[in-house]
Amino acid sequence: MIRDFFYPNSIAVIGATANPKKFGNAVTINILKNKGLRENIYLVSKGTKEIEGKKIFKSILDIPNQVDIAIILVPSKIVEAIVEECIQKEVKGIIIITAGFGEIDELGKIIENRIAYKCKNAGIRVIGPNCVGIQNNEIDLNASFIQAAPKGNISMISQSGSFACATFYAMEKENLGCSKFANIGNNIDVSFVDILRYFNDDQKSKIICIYMETINDGKEFYRILSNIIFDKPVVILKGGKTEYGMKAASSHTGAIATNYKMLKTAIKQAGAILCEDIDDYILALKAFSLLPLPDGEKIGVLTNSGGSSVLFSDKAEEYGLKLAEFSTDLLQKIKPYLISLVKLVNTLDMIGVAEEKQYYQITKAMLEDSNIDIVVPCLVVPPFLEMSTSEHYRGMINAWNDTSRKKPLIPLILMGHNFKKIKALAIQENAPIFYTPHEAAYTIKLLIERKMKAKQKF
Amino acid sequence: MIRDFFYPNSIAVIGATANPKKFGNAVTINILKNKGLRENIYLVSKGTKEIEGKKIFKSILDIPNQVDIAIILVPSKIVEAIVEECIQKEVKGIIIITAGFGEIDELGKIIENRIAYKCKNAGIRVIGPNCVGIQNNEIDLNASFIQAAPKGNISMISQSGSFACATFYAMEKENLGCSKFANIGNNIDVSFVDILRYFNDDQKSKIICIYMETINDGKEFYRILSNIIFDKPVVILKGGKTEYGMKAASSHTGAIATNYKMLKTAIKQAGAILCEDIDDYILALKAFSLLPLPDGEKIGVLTNSGGSSVLFSDKAEEYGLKLAEFSTDLLQKIKPYLISLVKLVNTLDMIGVAEEKQYYQITKAMLEDSNIDIVVPCLVVPPFLEMSTSEHYRGMINAWNDTSRKKPLIPLILMGHNFKKIKALAIQENAPIFYTPHEAAYTIKLLIERKMKAKQKF
Numbered sequence: 070m071i072r073d074f075f076y077p078n079s080i081a082v083i084g085a086t087a088n089p090k091k092f093g094n095a096v097t098i099n100i101l102k103n104k105g106l107r108e109n110i111y112l113v114s115k116g117t118k119e120i121e122g123k124k125i126f127k128s129i130l131d132i133p134n135q136v137d138i139a140i141i142l143v144p145s146k147i148v149e150a151i152v153e154e155c156i157q158k159e160v161k162g163i164i165i166i167t168a169g170f171g172e173i174d175e176l177g178k179i180i181e182n183r184i185a186y187k188c189k190n191a192g193i194r195v196i197g198p199n200c201v202g203i204q205n206n207e208i209d210l211n212a213s214f215i216q217a218a219p220k221g222n223i224s225m226i227s228q229s230g231s232f233a234c235a236t237f238y239a240m241e242k243e244n245l246g247c248s249k250f251a252n253i254g255n256n257i258d259v260s261f262v263d264i265l266r267y268f269n270d271d272q273k274s275k276i277i278c279i280y281m282e283t284i285n286d287g288k289e290f291y292r293i294l295s296n297i298i299f300d301k302p303v304v305i306l307k308g309g310k311t312e313y314g315m316k317a318a319s320s321h322t323g324a325i326a327t328n329y330k331m332l333k334t335a336i337k338q339a340g341a342i343l344c345e346d347i348d349d350y351i352l353a354l355k356a357f358s359l360l361p362l363p364d365g366e367k368i369g370v371l372t373n374s375g376g377s378s379v380l381f382s383d384k385a386e387e388y389g390l391k392l393a394e395f396s397t398d399l400l401q402k403i404k405p406y407l408i409s410l411v412k413l414v415n416t417l418d419m420i421g422v423a424e425e426k427q428y429y430q431i432t433k434a435m436l437e438d439s440n441i442d443i444v445v446p447c448l449v450v451p452p453f454l455e456m457s458t459s460e461h462y463r464g465m466i467n468a469w470n471d472t473s474r475k476k477p478l479i480p481l482i483l484m485g486h487n488f489k490k491i492k493a494l495a496i497q498e499n500a501p502i503f504y505t506p507h508e509a510a511y512t513i514k515l516l517i518e519r520k521m522k523a524k525q526k527f
Numbered sequence: 528m529i530r531d532f533f534y535p536n537s538i539a540v541i542g543a544t545a546n547p548k549k550f551g552n553a554v555t556i557n558i559l560k561n562k563g564l565r566e567n568i569y570l571v572s573k574g575t576k577e578i579e580g581k582k583i584f585k586s587i588l589d590i591p592n593q594v595d596i597a598i599i600l601v602p603s604k605i606v607e608a609i610v611e612e613c614i615q616k617e618v619k620g621i622i623i624i625t626a627g628f629g630e631i632d633e634l635g636k637i638i639e640n641r642i643a644y645k646c647k648n649a650g651i652r653v654i655g656p657n658c659v660g661i662q663n664n665e666i667d668l669n670a671s672f673i674q675a676a677p678k679g680n681i682s683m684i685s686q687s688g689s690f691a692c693a694t695f696y697a698m699e700k701e702n703l704g705c706s707k708f709a710n711i712g713n714n715i716d717v718s719f720v721d722i723l724r725y726f727n728d729d730q731k732s733k734i735i736c737i738y739m740e741t742i743n744d745g746k747e748f749y750r751i752l753s754n755i756i757f758d759k760p761v762v763i764l765k766g767g768k769t770e771y772g773m774k775a776a777s778s779h780t781g782a783i784a785t786n787y788k789m790l791k792t793a794i795k796q797a798g799a800i801l802c803e804d805i806d807d808y809i810l811a812l813k814a815f816s817l818l819p820l821p822d823g824e825k826i827g828v829l830t831n832s833g834g835s836s837v838l839f840s841d842k843a844e845e846y847g848l849k850l851a852e853f854s855t856d857l858l859q860k861i862k863p864y865l866i867s868l869v870k871l872v873n874t875l876d877m878i879g880v881a882e883e884k885q886y887y888q889i890t891k892a893m894l895e896d897s898n899i900d901i902v903v904p905c906l907v908v909p910p911f912l913e914m915s916t917s918e919h920y921r922g923m924i925n926a927w928n929d930t931s932r933k934k935p936l937i938p939l940i941l942m943g944h945n946f947k948k949i950k951a952l953a954i955q956e957n958a959p960i961f962y963t964p965h966e967a968a969y970t971i972k973l974l975i976e977r978k979m980k981a982k983q984k985f
């Protein structure tokens with residue numbers, strides 16, 4: 070049944086309004102952008118006369134046709150009455166966006182429990198209340214009041230709507246995107262586990278990510294997580310890990326935050342990726358979206374900047390990564406491209422004079438070397454010798470393309486955030502850029518761990 | 528004498544060339560940009576006839592006037608001979624940019640030691656070899672082959688030239704800047720300690736930062752560090768902390784990397800800030816450049832996004848920070864601006880409807896509250912209700928300005944990297960933006976620790 074929320078044949082928006090300062094307007098506008106569904110979207114409002122040329126119904130009961138999903142945006146006081154109308158209309162699912170229930174006080178909790186009970190008896194699933202809604206990019210459905218996520222193959226469950234907004238901003242920046250998204254708010258019925266189970270079955274969801282503050286059915290969560298993990302990476306960020314965080318979370322979703330230590334153990338045991346901050350969460354999504362998994366763990370490093378390879382090497386060791394020993398074969402291959410000052414060791418410091426040609430040839434030689442599983446070309450964009458700002462990056466990416474992207478390429482462009490040409494090339498080529506040693510080393514760690522987990526399936 | 532390197536009256540560039548593919552050209556071009564010194568810059572070259580209309584001398588000995596600083600860019604084989612000419616010319620200091628000495632092999636080490644010995648006997652100080660040079664933004668002097676740093680009040684010593692490039696890129700991005708910069712390469716004479724001592728005396732150097740891979744005179748370094756620290760924050764990043772890092776560093780500057788644990792203890796004991804990655808290093812510079820120190824450690828948090836304040840609270844507790852209890856007085860002040868759904872606690876979740884007005888009024892009330900020392904307005908830029916992308920940030924900054932910026936303001940714009948209007952406003956107002964909970968919480972930790980250190984002076 071969860072599938073019906075994401076692939077509905079008809080939708081009613083109850084509490085639609087033409088006032089652009091209301092969430093009821095935001096959801097209506099977002100949902101009407103869907104051209105395929107437009108004929109089967111019904112707007113319900115007591116006061117509004119017309120929105121974007123669409124007829125307005127006074128009640129969901131006035132709609133002549135079947136309604137799959139009802140989205141409720143009316144004030145909290147009348148939500149329960151509207152839910153009863155939805156039950157009468159025999160909808161398949163309800164999304165209650167309105168806030169002001171269990172997250173506010175005991176009365177709110179009582180009302181939301183009553184709503185859950187009534188819907189359960191009627192066999193109707195409920196998402197919310199106090200949520201931003203859901204999205205399905207596969208059919209251009211944005212049934213929420215936030216911006217549509219960029220398109221991609223990640224599916225996300227978030228217990229915070231604004232966290233989802235922030236993630237979408239980051240995805241846009243990193244050229245990543247979503248297949249499906251759900252914010253389930255106070256989750257009085259549809260739970261993390263329900264959504265997770267659906268994303269597991271869904272072929273379009275290649276990577277799953279979760280922002281959670283609390284979990285009700287921990288055991289079931291663990292069980293489903295342990296199953297998914299062999300097929301799809303699951304990336305998790307937990308809010309409310311500490312006393313302070315829990316306090317902030319309880320005023321947010323009205324939830325008592327789960328004991329973090331236990332959860333941490335369970336998540337790690339299941340084999341999911343638990344991140345410690347939002348930037349690592351985005352990094353993990355980037356890793357699994359843009360890079361293949363490595364066959365082994367031996368890393369080859371080249372650089373035009375001693376400092377960058379020193380700092381990367383430090384992080385590599387801190388994260389338990391392994392640098393390769395260069396074979397004689399490899400050394401013979403790369404020597405012709407290097408000046409005599411260059412020491413033929415891993416990490417290979419080609420010094421500041423290295424140009425596109427060196428980056429292309431050496432990266433390619435390492436990618437082709439059977440003794441190297443992962444290649445890290447480090448770069449500080451040279452501000453001298455009339456070099457172009459993007460040539461070195463182009464060299465790396467061409468080498469990656471010419472070896473069919475079989476191995477992970479981890480371009481570390483130290484603090485090169487502001488080089489627009491490099492960014493443009495990365496987007497055009499659907500290739501990653503990492504800007505700090507942590508970003509590069511952490512990504513490699515995730516890829517190696519994921520490979521080990523994926524292997525266990527067989 | 529170190530001052531003469533930064534404020535020379537005359538400079539000779541030995542190994543100047545018109546070939547834009549040579550470092551000798553990059554240094555010449557950079558140095559000739561200085562209009563005040565231009566008449567007293569002498570170019571020395573065997574082959575070149577003219578560069579930018581400047582006469583070329585065959586030898587430094589042909590220059591009719593006194594030369595304060597000689598910058599050497601000739602091939603390594605003839606560096607020693609050129610140094611002897613400089614000694615004969617009685618220059619005050621020599622910067623050897625040429626590489627290929629102790630960092631390459633034993634012979635190189637012997638030669639560089641001989642050069643050091645000869646110069647010492649002549650009373651001449653030497654920077655390098657194997658360095659990118661030095662800069663002094665106070666007199667627009669870029670005596671290096673890398674780009675001029677953006678202008679500011681930070682002075683930097685870096686054992687890696689390319690690390691300096693990367694730092695300058697990051698400074699540009701963060702609207703920070705340098706007063707002076709030195710890369711001392713193999714430091715056969717002028718050491719970290721010499722430069723550090725000079726930056727300590729220099730009134731224009733308000734913040735000092737160091738990228739180091741090795742240190743020769745550890746005790747003296749500790750002594751000078753312990754003295755500076757009461758007046759100026761010193762921010763340190765150490766490359767070569769691990770076996771891998773040390774190996775990479777030894778092929779880089781020919782140095783045996785220092786035992787990190789001992790160094791770490793010494794640096795912390797001295798009261799300097801030791802960062803674990805380049806992004807934290809930049810964060811520290813940002814903290815001390817853009818923010819006042821707090822009088823106490825009590826933090827007030829407001830937000831339009833539960834997720835952002837939950838994640839910030841987690842990091843705050845992890846870093847040992849303290850959230851304030853709101854006083855009745857404060858609650859009375861802020862209540863009129865908030866909708867009834869808002870729970871009046873710290874962290875204050877004003878929910879997604881909060882606009883510029885709320886951000887201005889609540890931030891201001893917290894900044895004026897005697898029970899709060901640091902204010903953290905969190906924000907996820909709302910993609911709805913026709914709000915402008917920069918209005919909330921403007922509200923925070925106006926509140927900060929209207930309270931004379933007496934307390935640190937830590938705007939956490941979760942993953943808002945791509946909002947150009949916010950960035951433009953930050954640059955215009957010389958105000959900070961933080962994008963992740965780590966960035967915000969780490970910055971506060973640094974400010975509090977620094978305050979405690981600065982207090983000890985009295």
